[in-house]
Amino acid sequence: MKKISFSVKVIIGLFFGILLGLFFGERVSWLSVAGDVFIGLLQMTVLPYIVFSLIVNIGRLSLDTGKKLVTNALIFLVMLLGIGMIYLFVLPFAFPQWGSGSFYSSDFIQETLPFDFVKLYIPANPFESLSNNVVPAAVLFSIFIGLGVMKLPEKEVLLKPLETLNSAFNQVNKMIIKLTPVGVFSIAAGVVSELSWADLSRLQGYLLIYIVAVLIFTFIVLPYIISIFTPFSPKTVFKITKSTLITIFATGKIIVVYPQLIEDIKEILKSQNEDNDEAKKEVDILLPLAYPFPNLGTFMIYVFVPFAAWYTGKALPLGDYPTFLGSTLLSSFVAPVTGLPFTLDMLNIPKETFNLFVLSTVLTDRIRVVLGAFHLITLALLTISATQGVLRFKIKKFIEGIVVIIVVSTLLVFGMNLLLKQNMKNIPTNYEILNSFRLISKEQPNEVLANSGKNPKIKWRGENTLSRIKRTGKLRVGFYPNAMPYSFFNKDSLLVGLGIDLAHQLAHDLDATIDFVPVTSGKLTQEINNDYIDIMISDIFISGKYAQLMTLSKPYLNVSLAMVVKKDNDEFDTFKSTAALDTFTVAYFQREDIAKEFVSFFPKAGIYPLNDLNDFFSENLPDTIKLDAYMTSAERASALTMVYSEYKVVNPLPYHITNALVFPLAKDDVWRKYINNWIDFRTKDGTTERLYDQWILGHEYIEEQESWSFYENVIMQKWLSKSDTVTNKQK
Template sequence: MNASKLYAFAVNPWAVIGSLALGGAFGLLLPIEAQKLGLVGDIYVNLLKMTTLPFMISAVIFSLQRLFREGGGTSKLLVRVLTVFVCASALVAVVGAIVLLVMRPGANLSRVTMQAFGMMVGNDTSSNETIMNLYGGDLTEKSMSFIDVLSSLVPTNIFAALANGDALKALVFALLFGLAVGRVPERISVGLSQSLETIYHACQKLMHWLSYPLPLILFCMSAAQLGKSGVGPLHAMLQFVIAFFIACVVLLVFAAAVIWKRSNHSLGVTLDALRAPFALALATRNSAACMPSMIESLVDGLGFARSRVELLVPLTVSLLRVGPMVYYVCATLFIAQLYGHDLSAVDIATVLFASVLAGFASAGMTGLVTVSLIGMTCVYLRLPFEAAFILFLAVDPLCDMLRTVVLVIGNTAAVSIICPRPLKI
């Protein structure tokens, strides 16, 4: 099997789903042995993460420099970016709210399910470690004001931000530095341009190589996760997971349709171009690691302008957090239904607005911290998020997959709207 066929197999959706299913079965049958496979997944994700920051910085600076070299259109592009950001944020929040209000997964639960909830919360709160996490969630909620979010964007030391893996601060530096480099005469900046282009293509090639063992990695990761947690938490939170899954599917179908219409290609070509970012999003649960694949799909697969795509993909992935936004809407409404809290139109609007803000605040956050930001939306309705925290944490690996896929494909659609349409083939 040559390299191109191996890559096509590795990112095939059926290979991805089959690997996840086989890994899950192995984890349930041999949980002790399966947990040992978690190391393989951790190493793989770390390999992807190590290229994220150099790729993002080189792509943004190089693209801004090239944008200025081409001349004109910068202010118009900014207006399009802001418009798409506002519309996309509103869309995902409304879709999540409609699905949760129609399905009402937190209402009229069976006594068995409520007992399972009680056991999960009760067993966990007897652990000092989890109690510390719950209190940590409260502190995070109080500190995440809008002013705090704005002030946290500016790095005091770019080298410290890079060493800590702070992608959002690195993005701000790259944007400002790229704007400045764009104003430097070309005869002076040509050396930097060539160096950044080399870094960019090297990182992209490395990401491509790391896609080859994807089915094996997926098997190990799903086996380790189910070997550790089992199916108990998933069964107890099944109605929420189903509702969130439906909201994500609706958004994914809409995003794919937008990309299809904007690309001037057939539906088959469009879906084929989206296979790689879709598979990587499922495998890594890391949107930043999917950026090279998103750029390759939009530029090489669908023909969008490289100079725009290389600038907009890192920008949207870092700031337009559509996956977390819809998750926070769904989670908050689920908690309200779980505790029998009747919501007025003003309450629902508050949830939507707070969820969008929490989504922007989630930039650069993963795992437990991402889940803890549900408290930002619950506080406005005086909902007891602390008691429900462990419920969401138990099913977060699955929800994190869905969040990442929505973010990656949704942002691909956003970039396709902002960029000029490619010539019709």
């Protein structure tokens, strides 16, 4: 019987792990612990191996050879990343036209933390760098030690024991590698059992294009580069490295199999009789040196940036591509979870889209490292071929490669464009998502009145508001009909929103039904003081002026002030550009005192009151009036950009001004104390946070459910349905 090869065992482990995860779902999620143990064992010897390998091989290297190796490596690295830049420019053409505004993100008021390049690359405390697995700093430390050892007269006294120790590390790694089929099985079962297909479906545009980019580079571009410049066959390369690449895919980490990757490259050199001692030493030096530098796997992940711009309603302009590519080059020196927010911030793309990227990493992290590993293999083969004098340029292979790459890439880009155009018809925009949200609180019997008017249930002598609500079983709630996302009519003409949700919760706690009363624009103070309503739930800013005119509750929500402007207007993007304007006019709705405070930073700015918000967006005003921006909260502004996708949210101030939302109340100390206590209670029990997460941040509230599994969703459902049928027949 033919012996099963190691790579086939790894594939079998991966296959059965996926099947088990799909079949049993979260019931087998505990297997991820076994996977973590396997990854930990692999990592155990990797960093010491890299450190000692660099010290030994650099210590034995001559200065001329080292300079030649590094120079060649940098030339080929620039070439590979240059090809990556071309694809980062071309691939976004696969995104079809599709508009969608953005939900509010708390990133709007958070400062972007700068990269700590010093901590990442400078080993001020090498032991801290080693213990925290800071690979770039550990590599730099090893390089300097190796350079110091290079000049010692009796360096072999040190290098020989280190070389022996390194051989021991390699032997330990080979022992653990034998467990790969079992480790891969555990990792695959754990990951698949926790996959959320619903979340990943919204990312199909990004996932599809990134997967295509990885396939193009791994199976077309890089193999052709190896064929054009080196004596090595791509077929041989894949044959030798396939089990390592599968392990990398399963673990989601290159570094855990770095020693094995180095051994694979030496095996590739051996296939063409290029495995002399000098070439082997160069591999031992080059691979650890190349690790801290960008690779194509990480580089191409930044196609998420144009995806995020497209997803939020506006494709990345061609004029922004130099900034995009430049920031990508810098950001790719660090992990994507660190570099991406920086690039998104530079291009003024809503950073809440980063949450989508985090969701995608369950898949992309595994694909990314496979391309990253093949990038390192290609870089090593090109560099070693150059230093060993076997680098050749094959013109026929080059012409063939150019034709194949251009044709395949063009067909795939246009094909993906057509596919996404069709698929995106079934993906809702954020406006459609907001419109589809249902109330989280238990819905109370209610009536939405057509007009405002006095409460027909007059208070008895000495009766307070709370007592009247208890007596009549009726709560009168004021609202503005067009105050998305606090109070608005959805696509089904139902009154919904954060404020409406709170009103239903309040009525439930009072055991009352609700009359929703539309408040007349500009007459809130008069109507609440004349007993039209008990409480106003649309977004009302706190202010000293309002506190004098009517009773206010304690704040129930903090918000940030912002402006809504046209997307193509970049004059309000920064404080400096806004302050440089000769004059501009900011519209506001009812809150003149807040508007004056907002524009006080700009002496040349004017303000204009709106009676109807539609006047701003429809520009239905006299020709003499030109409105440049509308001031409101950033939370509400974000919702407005979903309705009016040609607008965006900006904060031109030198810092963020925050305000608080309050409930205007009927004049009554007992009622005010009750509402304040109710706000405290519903804040502490998480109600306010749940409503905020859905209506403001766009995270639909869904009671936690187990992930889909074949066992639960197919077998058990069919068995239970049959069991119910038998029971009913017996009855």
